Amino acid sequence: MLLHRMWYLISIQWLFLLASSSIGLIQVRSQEGPLFASSRWIVDGEGRRVKLACVNWPSHLQPVLAEGLNMQPVDNIMELVNDMGFNCVRFTWPLELATKETLASTTVKQMFTWLGLNQSLANITTHNPWVVDLTIADAFETMLERFQQNKLMVVLDNHITVPGWCCGLNDGNGFFGDRFFDPSVWMKGLNKMALLATKFPNVIGMSLRNELRGPKSDVDLWYMYVRQGAETVHAANPNVLVILSGLDYDKDLSFIHKRPVNVSFTGKVVFEHHWYSFSHSGAWKGNLNDACGWISASIMDKAGFIADEDRAPMFESEFGINAQKGDVNDDRYINCFMAMAADQDWDFAVWALQGSYYFREGVVGMDEWYGLLNYEWNDVRNPTWLKRLSSLQKPFRGPEMKQSPTNDGVLFHPQTGLCVLEGKDAGWPLSLGPCNDATGWTYTPQETFLLKGRNQFLQAAGAQKPVQLVKSEPLASRWNQTSNSKLHLSAKAADGIMVCLDVDGVNLVTNECKCLAVDSSCDPTSQWFKLVKSSHI
Structure with a gap:
């Protein structure tokens, strides 16, 4: 299905992209087979850059099913992802999917009936009848199969432990040792998911845990458990990139300045970072040049230095704006973000794909104003935003490309x-x-x-x-x-x-x-x- 309105806006950019191979530019493409971390770049086995241009697609909320299957056939949604120029999905999952058998063995029909989501279930039966009688675990695995069939790379993101919306400062899911965050259970879940990913060469990375946070946050414990988690994933599946998140809602990796992460393997570690307007909400009310200047410097000091100093790739795994209606802070922030994201040429995953939810924070059918897709999941919500974002989908540079002088x-x-x-x-x-x-x-x-x-x-x-x-x-x-x-x-x-x-x-x-x-x-x-x-x- 072609998105005619969107194509009108960005087709000229895509046409040039298709012609760009003559000058050695790596195209926006999916990659099966292992990827590697080489200096600041994510590369394929021949050392050619593969830029991750991803969307976030949640599967971690209470239904524990990829959002949107009540709105459109799954292959139509994945075709939209491809049509919008993305090559990758950051696919979220709750830890209990891999560690709680009573949840994993529940069927989709049972789950939606238990939650009282009868209309959503009826719509899923219409659009995606194949999933209704599958268990939650089998539905998740089948989604990975569909991603592979649709030539989309996947980053598996352990978003939370107990299915639900993320993330509260004191929700019990925030840091190692919290009520719902037992490190030993977490590592069992990582091991199980990493083994599952061995079936799918398009699963190119695993994010160990989303947005570590809360009063128990401790740098020494971060090093201990993150190393153990990384080793667990690599031992089970040495092909995937191992993606490490920082502290304070994945805003702070400054401790890496003087203390690198030491693991037994090489060429697989990537760091991730999150940046929204509300990450520095009060600052955007001042002079925008001043705000962008000091916030950019802070981002570089807390996370951006990792790629800038060629230590490891930086995956900007969450950012986004309210695409439904104007927001002054978002408008100010996103201009600053675009400048830095282009300059640093980060790999990224925009929040978010979904136009709506089955059930979020007690609300049935909640609209997602940050969504790239509209409420019905059948068209682009804000073509102007997508047009701007498309400039980041292609790599500006890479290790195998012609290197230009600094100026x-x-x-x-x-x-x-x-x-x-x-x-x-x-x-x-x-x-x-x-x-x-x-x-x-x-x-x-x-x-x-x-x-x-x-x-x-x-x-x-x-x-x-x-x-x-x-x-x-x-x-x-x-x-x-x-x-x-x-x-x-x-x-x-x-x-x-x-x-x-x-x-x-x-x-x-x-x-x-x-x-x-x-x-x-x-x-x-x-x-x-x-x-x-x-x-x-």
């Missing part, structure tokens, strides 16, 4: 998810377009932007005027990062006025720099640009 890259515009390219209109030399089609730039020691392969430089003509290309470096503008976000590019125009790179529709102009400091009410993001290292150029 070479593409100019990425976080607000749109597009990049700067040469315009086709002589009156507008530069415009925004798909990043795979982007113009390459060198930021020179003279603080000019040189168009790669051409002896042309970026020039600011003046406020509300198109950006120009000039052939003489002495005539070129000197560009500098102006604000604390390090995303404003400013220059002195020919008339002596300081201006910033900006967009007018999709065309590049310069305008008076806005919202540089103090002012918390204005939006600077049309003027945000990031020079992102890229092998596209």
Whole structure:
């Protein structure tokens, strides 16, 4: 099934993606067979980068069944995942699925009847009759088979112990030794799930535990149990990546700075991190340049350094926005997130796929405003958000690709998810377009932007005027990062006025720099640009 409305918005980007193999770009693709951690990259057996562009698909709530089977046939949903440009699913599961036989042996029909979800059961019978009489455990395994048939990679995520919504600070599921979090039971569950995954080469990774948290959190215990969990998974299934989450709702891995995780195996450890607007909710109310600047620095210090220093891959396994209605904090946060995610070229899993739930926190049929899909699971909820997100699905670079110097890259515009390219209109030399089609730039020691392969430089003509290309470096503008976000590019125009790179529709102009400091009410993001290292150029 084609999503015609969505395809209209992003088909040009996908068409270029399909043509990109000629320049050595790894395409968004699924991979069967083991993947490996090589420095900061996830790679295949030949050392080629495989970027995980995943969606979160929950199966950890009280029905313990992949959400959405009451709305659409499962293969239709998986086709939508592929059509939206994703190659991977972070598939969640509760520990009791693997450790509590009375739960695992309950049939789907029995579970939904017990929960009083009679209408959902009737709809599942219509759309996915194959699952109704399966046990919960068999239904989960069959989902893995369907993922494989639909060429989707899978990361299995132990999300919680007792089926239900996650995550409360004192819900008993947060840290080793909590009421519902016995480490020995946890390792038995990991072992069982890792053995199950050996049947499915498309299961390429296992996340040991989601969002460790709570008053019992302790770094020494983290090292002890995370090492044991990692060894347990690797012993049962040496093919899968072993994905480690940090503390404080998976926001903090800062302790890795001075104390690496030592395990008996190599080439399999990946770290994960979560980042939402509410991770720093109060900060987004201030000046956005200041907020983005210090939050980005904090993210790098607490987690981002792991990939940035080539220690291990970083999997941004949860992030997202309210895609249903506008939220000021989300709007501010996501522009900052997009800049960093492109710059760092993280593997990721967006929260979330689901448009609705069977039963969440006592509510039947709850809508999921963060969902990529609409309530009925048959179309995209917010095509504009998906269009922006699509720019992160393709890798900007990788270990086997042509390596560009530090000051070479593409100019990425976080607000749109597009990049700067040469315009086709002589009156507008530069415009925004798909990043795979982007113009390459060198930021020179003279603080000019040189168009790669051409002896042309970026020039600011003046406020509300198109950006120009000039052939003489002495005539070129000197560009500098102006604000604390390090995303404003400013220059002195020919008339002596300081201006910033900006967009007018999709065309590049310069305008008076806005919202540089103090002012918390204005939006600077049309003027945000990031020079992102890229092998596209």
